[in-house]
Amino acid sequence: MDFIIFLIACGVAFFTGSIAEKKHYQSIRTREAKIDFIPMITVDESELCDGMQRAEMVVGGVVVSCDFFKTTIAGLVTVFGGNISAIESVIDRARREATLRMQEQAQGADMLANVRLQTSTVGPFQVEAIAYATALYK
Amino acid sequence: MIITSIHHVPGKEIVEHYGVVNGSTVRSKHAGRDMMAGFKNFFGGELKGYTELLNESREQALERMTQQAMQVGANAIVNVRFATSSVAQGAAEIFVYGTAVKVL
Numbered sequence: 001m002d003f004i005i006f007l008i009a010c011g012v013a014f015f016t017g018s019i020a021e022k023k024h025y026q027s028i029r030t031r032e033a034k035i036d037f038i039p040m041i042t043v044d045e046s047e048l049c050d051g052m053q054r055a056e057m058v059v060g061g062v063v064v065s066c067d068f069f070k071t072t073i074a075g076l077v078t079v080f081g082g083n084i085s086a087i088e089s090v091i092d093r094a095r096r097e098a099t100l101r102m103q104e105q106a107q108g109a110d111m112l113a114n115v116r117l118q119t120s121t122v123g124p125f126q127v128e129a130i131a132y133a134t135a136l137y138k
Numbered sequence: 139m140i141i142t143s144i145h146h147v148p149g150k151e152i153v154e155h156y157g158v159v160n161g162s163t164v165r166s167k168h169a170g171r172d173m174m175a176g177f178k179n180f181f182g183g184e185l186k187g188y189t190e191l192l193n194e195s196r197e198q199a200l201e202r203m204t205q206q207a208m209q210v211g212a213n214a215i216v217n218v219r220f221a222t223s224s225v226a227q228g229a230a231e232i233f234v235y236g237t238a239v240k241v242l
Contacts, residue, residue, distance in 0.1 A: 020182045055142045055144065057143050057218060097184070125179070130220060
């Protein structure tokens with residue numbers, strides 16, 4: 001009986017989780033296509049940074065969680081070893097979302113220098129991604 | 139207070155260094171929001187409550203670092219870096235650090 005409840009829970013979580021993921025990826029793709037291109041570099045010594053007059057630090061952050069189904073899959077894979085692509089997609093979404101939020105804050109800038117991406121956990125299977133950089137204006 | 143994550147402030151010159159300043163905060167959301175996050179954890183997706191929590195914590199940590207920099211007499215902080223870690227269920231520590239300088 002317990003196992004049946006577990007399977008139902010997995011099924012519901014799989015259903016809602018894939019819908020949430022699809023919608024999130026759609027939103028990410030539309031925003032990535034729409035946003036104005038700003039050159040991003042991970043260094044600040046480059047000649048590209050010469051002649052800039054103003055700097056402002058911009059940060060984008062997001063917390064995304066894995067659904068119960070993904071958590072179960074991850075538990076299984078850790079027994080046998082290998083890539084957990086279910087979790088990889090969650091981290092990918094979190095990083096792209098954080099980068100997009102950072103770029104949205106920096107609209108109008110001529111360059112984003114010293115871009116740093118950081119991923120960490122704020123709870124079991126909850127991924128926090130932050131992206132921060134300095135927006136440079138001529 | 140000018141804050142940048144690069145090693146200089148464009149358009150200005152650094153004339154004095156005051157050393158490393160930092161700000162940190164540990165925050166937790168109240169139990170109601172935590173329960174909602176617990177539900178969302180089952181279904182997957184963005185945890186907006188936690189995102190807000192961490193954004194507020196980041197603001198506060200930056201504010202504390204700025205206070206420290208003002209105390210030593212700086213007017214800018216360069217090479218700022220962030221570090222996040224979870225310290226308990228539903229609580230996260232944000233640590234931000236940089237070099238306090240005077241620019242002209």
